[in-house]
Amino acid sequence: xxxxxxxxxxxxxxxxxxxxxxxxxxxxxxxxxxxxxxxxxxxxxxxxxxxxxxxxxxxxxxxxxxxxxxxxxxxxxxxxxxxxxxxxxxxxxxxxxxxxxxxxxxxxxxxxxxxxxxxxxxxxxxxxxxxxxxxxxxxxxxxxxxxxxxxxxxxxxxxxxxxxxxxxxxxxxxxxxxxxxxxxxxxxxxxxxxxxxxxxxxxxxxxxxxxxxxxxxxxxxxxxxxxxxxxxxxxxxxxxxxxxxxxxxxxxxxxxxxxxxxxxxxxxxxxxxxxxxxxxxxxxxxxxxxxxxxxxxxxxxxxxxxxxxxxxxxxxxxxxxxxxxxxxxxxxxxxxxxxxxxxxxxxxxxxxxxxxxxxxxxxxxxxxxxxxxxxxxxxxxxxxxxxxxxx
Amino acid sequence: xxxxxxxxxxxxxxxxxxxxxxxxxxxxxxxxxxxxxxxxxxxxxxxxxxxxxxxxxxxxxxxxxxxxxxxxxxxxxxxxxxxxxxxxxxxxxxxxxxxxxxxxxxxxxxxxxxxxxxxxxxxxxxxxxxxxxxxxxxxxxxxxxxxxxxxxxxxxxxxxxxxxxxxxxxxxxxxxxxxxxxxxxxxxxxxxxxxxxxxxxxxxxxxxxxxxxxxxxxxxx
Numbered sequence: 179x180x181x182x183x184x185x186x187x188x189x190x191x192x193x194x195x196x197x198x199x200x201x202x203x204x205x206x207x208x209x210x211x212x213x214x215x216x217x218x219x220x221x222x223x224x225x226x227x228x229x230x231x232x233x234x235x236x237x238x239x240x241x242x243x244x245x246x247x248x249x250x251x252x253x254x255x256x257x258x259x260x261x262x263x264x265x266x267x268x269x270x271x272x273x274x275x276x277x278x279x280x281x282x283x284x285x286x287x288x289x290x291x292x293x294x295x296x297x298x299x300x301x302x303x304x305x306x307x308x309x310x311x312x313x314x315x316x317x318x319x320x321x322x323x324x325x326x327x328x329x330x331x332x333x334x335x336x337x338x339x340x341x342x343x344x345x346x347x348x349x350x351x352x353x354x355x356x357x358x359x360x361x362x363x364x365x366x367x368x369x370x371x372x373x374x375x376x377x378x379x380x381x382x383x384x385x386x387x388x389x390x391x392x393x394x395x396x397x398x399x400x401x402x403x404x405x406x407x408x409x410x411x412x413x414x415x416x417x418x419x420x421x422x423x424x425x426x427x428x429x430x431x432x433x434x435x436x437x438x439x440x441x442x443x444x445x446x447x448x449x450x451x452x453x454x455x456x457x458x459x460x461x462x463x464x465x466x467x468x469x470x471x472x473x474x475x476x477x478x479x480x481x482x483x484x485x486x487x488x489x490x491x492x493x494x495x496x497x498x499x500x501x502x503x504x505x506x507x508x509x510x511x512x513x514x515x516x517x518x519x520x521x522x523x524x525x526x527x528x529x530x531x532x533x534x535x536x537x538x539x540x541x542x543x544x545x546x547x548x549x550x551x552x553x554x555x556x557x558x559x560x561x562x563x564x565x566x567x568x569x
Numbered sequence: 570x571x572x573x574x575x576x577x578x579x580x581x582x583x584x585x586x587x588x589x590x591x592x593x594x595x596x597x598x599x600x601x602x603x604x605x606x607x608x609x610x611x612x613x614x615x616x617x618x619x620x621x622x623x624x625x626x627x628x629x630x631x632x633x634x635x636x637x638x639x640x641x642x643x644x645x646x647x648x649x650x651x652x653x654x655x656x657x658x659x660x661x662x663x664x665x666x667x668x669x670x671x672x673x674x675x676x677x678x679x680x681x682x683x684x685x686x687x688x689x690x691x692x693x694x695x696x697x698x699x700x701x702x703x704x705x706x707x708x709x710x711x712x713x714x715x716x717x718x719x720x721x722x723x724x725x726x727x728x729x730x731x732x733x734x735x736x737x738x739x740x741x742x743x744x745x746x747x748x749x750x751x752x753x754x755x756x757x758x759x760x761x762x763x764x765x766x767x768x769x770x771x772x773x774x775x776x777x778x779x780x781x782x783x784x785x786x787x788x789x790x
Contacts (some may be wrong), residue, residue: 182671182678189666481662484623485723486651486679488644563624566662567614 183499187506194503197467201507204460205542209515211453212534212541214446217526218376227336227370227379228278229312232406233431235277236398236414239424247389254392257421258304261398264414266406271307271399272387276300278311278372279434280397288361288383290343290354298339299372299382302391307384308367310401316340318350318365321386325364332386334365339381361385374438399431461549468500468553472560479557480565489558496557500550501543508539570731570763571597571620576629578615578786589615590626591786599730602757602764604774607783613767614735616783620765621654621733622646634730651679655724655762659736661716663708669695669719670704676727694722698752714745721752725762732756734766738773750776 187194244250254272261270275282276299287296307313308320316337325332330353340349340363348366355361369379387395398418402410411428418426472479479492487495515535519528578590589612597603605613618624619631622638631638634653641649655676656662663672673691682690695701698718708716717737724732734753738746750773756762766777774780782789 179678181684182674185671186664186666477662478664480623481656481664482675483647484621484650484656485676486647486727488647490644491647491679561624563615563618566623566658 179495180498180502183495183502187499187502193471197464197500197503198507198510200460200463200467201504201542201546202511204457204545205508205511205538206514207453207456208541209511209534209538211450212537213518213526213530214449216533216537217530218442218446220527220530221371221376221378224369224371224379226375227313227368228372230278230431230435232402232404233310234400234402234406234411235280235429235431235434236400236418237275237396237427237429238398238418238422240393240396240422242423243393245393247392250392251389254395257398260417260421261400264410266402266410267400268403269306269309269401271310272304272392272395273307273397273399274302274391274394275396277397277399278370279374279431279438281373281438283373286383288343288354289356290352293343295339295342295381297381298335299370299380301382301384302387302394303384304387307399310399313370314368316366316368317348318363320365321384325386326388328362330360330362332364333361334367334384335363336367336369336379336382338369338379339383340366342381374435374442376439376442457545461545464500464546464549465553468496468550469556472496472553472557475557476560476565479560480562483560483562484566492560493554493558496554497547497550500546500554504542504546508542512539570599570601570634571595571765572630572632573616573620574630574632576616576619576626576631578612578619578624579627589786590619592629593783593786593788594629595781595788597763597765599763600757600761601779602754602777603766603779603781604777605765605767605781605783606769606771606774611783612786613783617733617735617765617767621656622650647679651676651727653730655727655729655732657717657720657724657732657734657737659739661708661713661720661740663716663719663723665708667707668704669700669706669708669711672708672719673722673726675723680727690726691722694726695719697725698722712745713741714748717741717745717749718752721749721756725756729762731763731765734764736767736769738768738770746770746773 243253258270261267274284276284284300285297286300287294288298289295305321305323315334318334320334321332333354335343343349343354344352349363350366352363353360354363367382367384370382371377371379372382415426415428482492512535515531515538517523519531573593573595576590576593577588580587580589593616605616607613615624619626636649638646638649664675670688670691673694674687677687677690692701692704695704698721700715700718700722703711703715708719711719732753737753738749741749753764753766754776757764768774
């Protein structure tokens with residue numbers, strides 16, 4: 179029977195062209211949607227690597243502050259003491275502008291042996307940064323004040339970068355970088371997802387904020403306790419404005435996170451809605467094409483009933499024809515889809531594309547099956563005598 | 570071979586009730602060649618459809634080859650049609666997207682036969698109707714007479730005991746019609762196939778063993 183159906187489909191290839199094209203386009207759209215969803219789901223399912231709750235980011239301008247490193251060091255030490263003396267504040271850390279959810283990035287490359295590692299998120303942070311964000315270390319330790327005076331600058335990298343650099347070795351104590359700048363790995367942090375719940379894990383490195391870097395500091399990150407309310411925020415605002423003599427902005431990191439997630443989710447929702455409309459149209463189109471085919475083939479259906487086909491086998495034939503046509507379209511669609519992982523398009527992991535291909539295949543088969551069952555049932559209900567008489 | 574007992578067929582709509590067949594009883598013996606004649610709309614094709622189990626009678630009983638058909642399920646009816654009955658239609662009802670050989674193989678698709686067996690049987694049937702040189706042609710490449718011969722080959726490929734022909738020469742000129750009639754007569758004579766033929770052509774009907782005339786759904790001869 180399969181051979182017969184293949185022959186019939188092949189001989190009717192011109193009539194089937196619309197169906198084949200419709201399925202092919204649908205598959206590619208569904209593949210794109212599932213690639214999106216799989217990619218973001220995989221990212222979402224990975225742990226953040228830090229705790230953003232009750233972390234506030236205070237942004238200010240450091241232009242009015244002294245440019246003298248010693249004066250600046252004293253200023254920040256006093257500022258830290260003043261902030262820590264407030265009962266609502268648990269931890270204080272200074273940072274450049276690229277802290278989690280800030281939409282600000284600082285990338286650099288690292289060298290280890292003959293290998294280059296690029297696009298590493300570079301965080302310049304003060305000693306209590308790990309306490310503010312509750313960053314956990316897998317191996318080694320966090321920065322100590324005395325690390326500022328060691329021969330080789332201390333560095334903490336994330337677990338994924340450690341695996342890329344050192345493989346099975348823990349990497350603690352390894353010297354990386356080049357002749358100009360040697361960095362000593364003192365700790366390995368858990369992977370860190372700093373750009374939203376749906377963002378990919380990027381490789382990261384933490385280096386210690388030293389006096390040379392203080393002038394670039396423009397953000398204070400504080401961990402507050404449950405008692406920190408709007409009154410405290412207002413008090414803090416006034417204190418920071420008077421201390422830094424600049425405009426100050428206090429942001430709650432959980433709100434920044436929600437905003438960042440919205441930025442990712444809104445385009446996905448729009449894409450899914452557009453795709454859903456397309457799929458609904460395709461489903462209606464498929465239904466229409468199958469319905470039209472059955473009406474056009476009433477004579478053939480009547481004949482098949484007359485020569486020995488039961489209602490169920492006529493129905494099955496209609497469904498099988500649709501599924502065979504779908505398989506042809508999907509084979510063609512898969513040929514295009516597999517190019518994405520093979521060519522590493524958009525630098526997305528191949529597993530995302532493979533899962534998306536499988537989901538899209540399953541979805542299209544389900545769609546076609548759902549759209550062809552009812553017309554198939556209607557075909558089975560065609561009265562052979564009437565069908566033969568009408569044709 | 571075929572026994573129709575008090576067959577009635579009524580077509581009903583919301584407002585109209587039409588009696589297409591009125592209390593017809595008919596016994597057709599094994600190996601008989603019977604023709605049915607009558608004016609258009611007198612119920613000839615309806616009666617043939619009922620005999621061919623393509624339509625249900627409103628009343629009455631049908632026995633074919635000593636089997637009471639009334640209790641058959643859809644699947645059993647389909648198998649019965651496949652094994653016992655062959656159909657020939659005035660408008661041939663060939664599938665234009667299939668080659669001649671594939672058209673003839675169609676009834677065998679619903680049997681447990683290998684592709685090779687199907688091909689052999691279909692080729693043999695086409696040889697019988699003189700079309701062994703047209704296996705790979707499509708119906709659109711054949712004349713009317715050739716198409717009807719393909720339809721006959723399709724009807725006989727499964728070696729049915731009964732052939733039901735609904736105006737098989739209706740679309741053909743007299744020469745072609747005679748050719749088709751000769752094939753049917755040979756089938757009846759040489760293979761003992763029971764044939765029931767609906768026709769408008771008196772001369773064709775005269776070539777058969779028995780003639781049944783219908784008028785307004787009733788048997789008048």
